Amino acid sequence: MTDLIELDGVEKVFDVRRKTGRWRREKRQVRAVDGISFRVPRGEMVGYIGPNGAGKSTTIKMLTGILTPSAGRIGVAGLDPSRERTKMAQRIGVVFGQRTTLWWDLPLYDSYRLAHRMYRIPDARFRENLDRCVELLDLASLLDVPVRQLSLGQRMRGDIAAALLHDPDVLYLDEPTIGLDVISKAKVRQFLRDLNAERATTILLTTHDLTDIEQLCKRVMVIDHGRLMYDGALAGLHEAGESERTLVVDLERELPPVRAEGARVIKVEGPRQWLAFPASASAAPLVAQIAAEYPLVDLSVREPDIEAVIARMYEGPEVH
Amino acid sequence: MPDAPEAVGAAGVAGATDAMDATGVVGVAGAAGVTERLPAPGMWATYTMIAGMWIRSTLAYRASFVMMLVGNFLVTAFDFVVIALMFSQVRSLGGYSFAEVAFLYGTSTTAFGLANALLGSIDKLGARVRDGTLDTLLVRPAPVLAQVAADRFGLQRLGRLLQGGLVLGGSLLALHVHWTVLKVLLVPVMLLSGTAIFCAVFVAGAAFQFWAQDAAEVQSAFTYGGQTLLQYPPTVFAKDMVRGVTYIFPLAFVNWLPALYILGRPYPLGLPSWLAFTPPLVAALCLTLAGLAWRVGVRAYRSTGS
Ligand SMILES: Nc1ncnc2c1ncn2[C@@H]1O[C@H](COP(=O)(O)OP(=O)(O)O)[C@@H](O)[C@H]1O
Numbered sequence A: 001m002t003d004l005i006e007l008d009g010v011e012k013v014f015d016v017r018r019k020t021g022r023w024r025r026e027k028r029q030v031r032a033v034d035g036i037s038f039r040v041p042r043g044e045m046v047g048y049i050g051p052n053g054a055g056k057s058t059t060i061k062m063l064t065g066i067l068t069p070s071a072g073r074i075g076v077a078g079l080d081p082s083r084e085r086t087k088m089a090q091r092i093g094v095v096f097g098q099r100t101t102l103w104w105d106l107p108l109y110d111s112y113r114l115a116h117r118m119y120r121i122p123d124a125r126f127r128e129n130l131d132r133c134v135e136l137l138d139l140a141s142l143l144d145v146p147v148r149q150l151s152l153g154q155r156m157r158g159d160i161a162a163a164l165l166h167d168p169d170v171l172y173l174d175e176p177t178i179g180l181d182v183i184s185k186a187k188v189r190q191f192l193r194d195l196n197a198e199r200a201t202t203i204l205l206t207t208h209d210l211t212d213i214e215q216l217c218k219r220v221m222v223i224d225h226g227r228l229m230y231d232g233a234l235a236g237l238h239e240a241g242e243s244e245r246t247l248v249v250d251l252e253r254e255l256p257p258v259r260a261e262g263a264r265v266i267k268v269e270g271p272r273q274w275l276a277f278p279a280s281a282s283a284a285p286l287v288a289q290i291a292a293e294y295p296l297v298d299l300s301v302r303e304p305d306i307e308a309v310i311a312r313m314y315e316g317p318e319v320h
Numbered sequence B: 001m002p003d004a005p006e007a008v009g010a011a012g013v014a015g016a017t018d019a020m021d022a023t024g025v026v027g028v029a030g031a032a033g034v035t036e037r038l039p040a041p042g043m044w045a046t047y048t049m050i051a052g053m054w055i056r057s058t059l060a061y062r063a064s065f066v067m068m069l070v071g072n073f074l075v076t077a078f079d080f081v082v083i084a085l086m087f088s089q090v091r092s093l094g095g096y097s098f099a100e101v102a103f104l105y106g107t108s109t110t111a112f113g114l115a116n117a118l119l120g121s122i123d124k125l126g127a128r129v130r131d132g133t134l135d136t137l138l139v140r141p142a143p144v145l146a147q148v149a150a151d152r153f154g155l156q157r158l159g160r161l162l163q164g165g166l167v168l169g170g171s172l173l174a175l176h177v178h179w180t181v182l183k184v185l186l187v188p189v190m191l192l193s194g195t196a197i198f199c200a201v202f203v204a205g206a207a208f209q210f211w212a213q214d215a216a217e218v219q220s221a222f223t224y225g226g227q228t229l230l231q232y233p234p235t236v237f238a239k240d241m242v243r244g245v246t247y248i249f250p251l252a253f254v255n256w257l258p259a260l261y262i263l264g265r266p267y268p269l270g271l272p273s274w275l276a277f278t279p280p281l282v283a284a285l286c287l288t289l290a291g292l293a294w295r296v297g298v299r300a301y302r303s304t305g306s
């Protein structure tokens, strides 16, 4: 198996100056990425998660060649991203959730037309890729709209299309679902899943939303304070964090706490009760059991959020 | 007619399309399969494709474009109106006649106008560095300098160029100069070298903004300020000022030194007259230094934390 992305002991240190007085400035070093090594084989879809300020975006910026590592070695498709930035750019697609790579004041289609020329995409290939993206990402009615007039979800879909017209080997997505509504999120996820399955495009995505990872990635890497805390299957992450999902049930009337096997009530508010159960367990038997014994009106399942999972990882006795 | 700007952009990539057909290395289907990529577009190809896109979009609103062009023409022509008004009171300025000052004005404004039309957008670099949007240019396979310079290419900037060119043309008709072949050849050489020197100032100023993001004002002092300075004869300025723009910041090579040779005027600071022919060398040196500064600047770029 060939590894497309290779990182060895990569570090990024920022010198930050802070004003401490009228004239005085304090110089401080921030180790945004602190010795990270990993490998990603071709065709894999990997989730890169961690709390705010963990170093996710900094890693992506080094992988794309925007930033030069302070130490360590990076290879992507055999290239050194920051030294061979332009060559690298031809082989990768990048989507920043926080800022667009599209031309803000021009119609969406202009961005694609420019990409066609700048990436020197053969005409037939360009048409084919664009048509596919337009169809799957629902862009047909947006092509003539100036980018600044697009909603966040529309813009994100537009950005994803722009990142794929030149058949990149790797697609990096930094928080691609941040701020999107449920429908846009679902559309984006479906699209990425198909892309990875049908074209074997290697995908590395950072996110806050554990649902993204659950629906897309078999492998997940957790980073915090610039260090890799976990690298493995998603199920393993739940075990490592002993994370729990929450079942919210609405009963017909106020009742004493529900008794159910494999779950415990953590909160009661009138007829509504919250039950925690292991994330690794299925919700179905639990729901069946409650429905059989209690007057159930409505229910919903809440996924553990990433912060909680990671917080639990640290609370674990063997981790310091 | 709407196709005209398209052609500007297309010209830049026509070569690319040919190359594509010739090599036959057409992107292999399937993301994992693409191994060969065509070389990324160079500086000029990048510039023309982006500028062409903006021109097309500008021309979509033709009426507003014409208004902006006329506005730009009039606003920049105001500098010349000031000079003309002065000459309604005096017969000479620092020993120079109206036609001679108009010649200096025309050469300075034309050279600056061309450089400003080409690179005027580059002073937005500081803002891009501060807010981190330079990131999005760095992930494209094209020179960042060309991307920044061609962004929001404003065709209305040609107003200044047109205005400077008209004054220059008028002054050439009005001047009493004994034209030699050398002097005739020196005019286009001066304009091109002058443009190149101003371009270098634009690039160096932008490079400086990698470290000092609020330096756009400093940059305008040297670009717009330099242009205005050179519109007047060196005799009206203090010696130290003239020294500064000759030895330290070589704006004197944009038009003063070659123009004084053409006009047959004595050189300031007792400089030798062969300096009239050095602007191409000075321009090459300035562009090289500015290019280096830019490279160092890009390397120093550190994006922003989100
Ligand atoms: N350009 C920068 N200059 C200074 N500090 C930075 C810069 N970029 C990131 N940082 C700091 O590095 C750390 C990691 O940031 P980042 O990679 O953006 O985190 P994440 O994307 O995981 O939220 C943060 O403490 C952030 O403040």
Ligand SMILES: [Mg+2]
Binding pocket: A056, A057, A058, A174, B306
């Ligand atoms: Mg981030």
